Amino acid sequence: SVSASFVGSSVCQYDHLKYTKPYQQGSLFTINGTPVDRVRFCKAIRFHKAKGCIFGDSFRDDFCTFHYLLGRRFLEEKSVEDSENNEAEPEYHPVKVSLAASGFLLFCCGLCCPCFHKERKANSHEVLPKESNSVHQVSSFEMSPSSDKIPPSPFRAPPSPSRVPQSPSRYAMSPRPSRMGPLNLTMSQIAAATNNFSDINQIGEGGFGIVYKGILEDGQVVAIKRAKKEHFENLRKEFKSEVDLLSKIGHRNLVKLLGYVDKGDERLIITEYVRNGTLRDHLDGARGSILNFNQRLEIVIDVCHGLTYLHSYAERQIIHRDVKSSNILLTDSMRAKVADFGFARGGPADSNQTHILTQVKGTVGYLDPEYMRTYQLTAKSDVYSFGILLVEILTGRRPVEAKRHHDERITIRWAFDKYNQGNVFELVDPNARERVDEKILRKMFSLAFQCAAPTRKERPDMEAVGKQLWAIRSSYLRRSME
Ligand SMILES: Nc1ncnc2c1ncn2[C@@H]1O[C@H](COP(=O)(O)OP(=O)(O)OP(=O)(O)O)[C@@H](O)[C@H]1O
Numbered sequence: 274s275v276s277a278s279f280v281g282s283s284v285c286q287y288d289h290l291k292y293t294k295p296y297q298q299g300s301l302f303t304i305n306g307t308p309v310d311r312v313r314f315c316k317a318i319r320f321h322k323a324k325g326c327i328f329g330d331s332f333r334d335d336f337c338t339f340h341y342l343l344g345r346r347f348l349e350e351k352s353v354e355d356s357e358n359n360e361a362e363p364e365y366h367p368v369k370v371s372l373a374a375s376g377f378l379l380f381c382c383g384l385c386c387p388c389f390h391k392e393r394k395a396n397s398h399e400v401l402p403k404e405s406n407s408v409h410q411v412s413s414f415e416m417s418p419s420s421d422k423i424p425p426s427p428f429r430a431p432p433s434p435s436r437v438p439q440s441p442s443r444y445a446m447s448p449r450p451s452r453m454g455p456l457n458l459t460m461s462q463i464a465a466a467t468n469n470f471s472d473i474n475q476i477g478e479g480g481f482g483i484v485y486k487g488i489l490e491d492g493q494v495v496a497i498k499r500a501k502k503e504h505f506e507n508l509r510k511e512f513k514s515e516v517d518l519l520s521k522i523g524h525r526n527l528v529k530l531l532g533y534v535d536k537g538d539e540r541l542i543i544t545e546y547v548r549n550g551t552l553r554d555h556l557d558g559a560r561g562s563i564l565n566f567n568q569r570l571e572i573v574i575d576v577c578h579g580l581t582y583l584h585s586y587a588e589r590q591i592i593h594r595d596v597k598s599s600n601i602l603l604t605d606s607m608r609a610k611v612a613d614f615g616f617a618r619g620g621p622a623d624s625n626q627t628h629i630l631t632q633v634k635g636t637v638g639y640l641d642p643e644y645m646r647t648y649q650l651t652a653k654s655d656v657y658s659f660g661i662l663l664v665e666i667l668t669g670r671r672p673v674e675a676k677r678h679h680d681e682r683i684t685i686r687w688a689f690d691k692y693n694q695g696n697v698f699e700l701v702d703p704n705a706r707e708r709v710d711e712k713i714l715r716k717m718f719s720l721a722f723q724c725a726a727p728t729r730k731e732r733p734d735m736e737a738v739g740k741q742l743w744a745i746r747s748s749y750l751r752r753s754m755e
Pocket residue numbers: 393400476477478479480481482483484496498528544545546547548550551595599600602612613615
């Protein structure tokens with residue numbers, strides 16, 4: 274936020290408009306604490322006046338005279354289609370202006386509020402606690418009248434009127450290994466496949482546990498997630514959620530579940546092995562090469578297809594809740610697959626339900642601010658995270674870059690400001706040497722900002738995002754052939 278002596282201040286809808294003495298050099302105009310230029314400020318006043326907001330007498334706007342506006346172009350694009358052949362000045366959009374503020378709010382929540390903050394592992398994103406008691410919550414399955422539509426699994430408690438959680442021993446006493454998917458593995462086969470869970474086979478570590486590469490007797494390579502024993506009790510629900518949801522989906526842009534084991538004090542999830550690392554590794558250059566623009570575009574299209582399937586075509590809607598670059602795995606041919614369903618939830622089960630009320634989970638920086646505020650979860654929370662991911666893949670920057678100058682710490686806010694100043698080239702990942710057409714870049718960022726709008730009703734759904742991405746890709750290919 275900005276500290277200065279403001280002489281005018283007014284609140285309209287979500288926007289708090291303030292200015293210092295407007296006729297002086299260095300005068301300051303802010304919307305929701307974010308400095309904006311005079312033109313944008315005047316646009317906001319006009320917009321809110323048109324919407325019927327009453328500004329007090331002390332709130333002057335005579336500095337919004339015509340000559341200030343003349344010849345200046347407001348640098349926002351409403352949608353790809355709108356912007357294609359339309360050079361006219363788009364109207365002020367309060368949501369887009371307040372986007373930066375919401376990013377800041379997100380940052381504050383993430384960094385200042387201990388209940389939203391947990392150190393997970395070195396150099397990783399911050400991830401919310403697995404089970405937080407600080408947030409009033411109702412589980413979606415408890416809320417949903419048709420939660421029993423989810424096919425029974427050995428992990429799912431039998432229907433009980435009181436829905437009392439099952440005791441841990443119930444799971445521990447499974448009579449025999451629980452298996453699902455095409456693979457039927459015993460513990461000793463898994464131990465053999467991973468060299469007895471040796472460090473050499475370890476390929477990563479997340480909140481759920483350690484991930485190992487395993488080579489089965491027939492040569493098939495798999496990834497095996499082994500739950501950490503110290504978090505067993507807390508992770509039981511997560512393990513169950515991941516297995517239940519993964520077992521019902523099959524899509525080339527989603528990591529495939531091959532089997533699981535839940536026996537004694539072992540919880541293991543066996544999935545297809547995706548061997549070319551995570552998107553974050555590639556953005557960091559940790560895999561040797563730098564992604565070109567076309568690869569970046571194809572990766573986001575793949576992620577978009579995976580999420581579209583989860584939101585609109587799975588047997589029941591699935592909300593991933595942890596869409597982020599370290600959960601996007603890449604194949605050798607650079608196709609992307611969405612992984613890690615540990616936080617995933619079934620969406621509203623009946624059409625009268627607009628959302629589910631649930632505890633906030635996800636990773637700081639990617640979390641939908643509206644969901645954080647209201648605990649209302651919808652598929653649009655994934656859309657928000659996708660918008661953040663889109664900015665990440667274009668800029669190469671993590672959503673929160675704590676070591677940078679404070680103006681640049683929240684990547685979405687920094688990108689939004691630069692975009693509105695017309696400096697789109699300054700946003701592009703400096704490692705990517707290819708010069709991409711400005712119009713294409715603007716369309717990509719514009720789409721990202723739409724996805725990361727502060728409220729869900731302003732965000733497109735994933736299917737619409739896919740259409741926009743396809744249109745951008747065709748323009749990109751057309752232009753690169755010219
Ligand atoms: N199916 C897989 N194929 C190849 N590598 C995988 C696979 N699943 C996970 N990994 C590797 O293991 C790492 C840890 O994965 P995991 O899903 O447990 O945690 P994460 O998503 O990185 O972190 P968190 O769970 O804390 O959000 C990944 O970053 C990836 O490098």
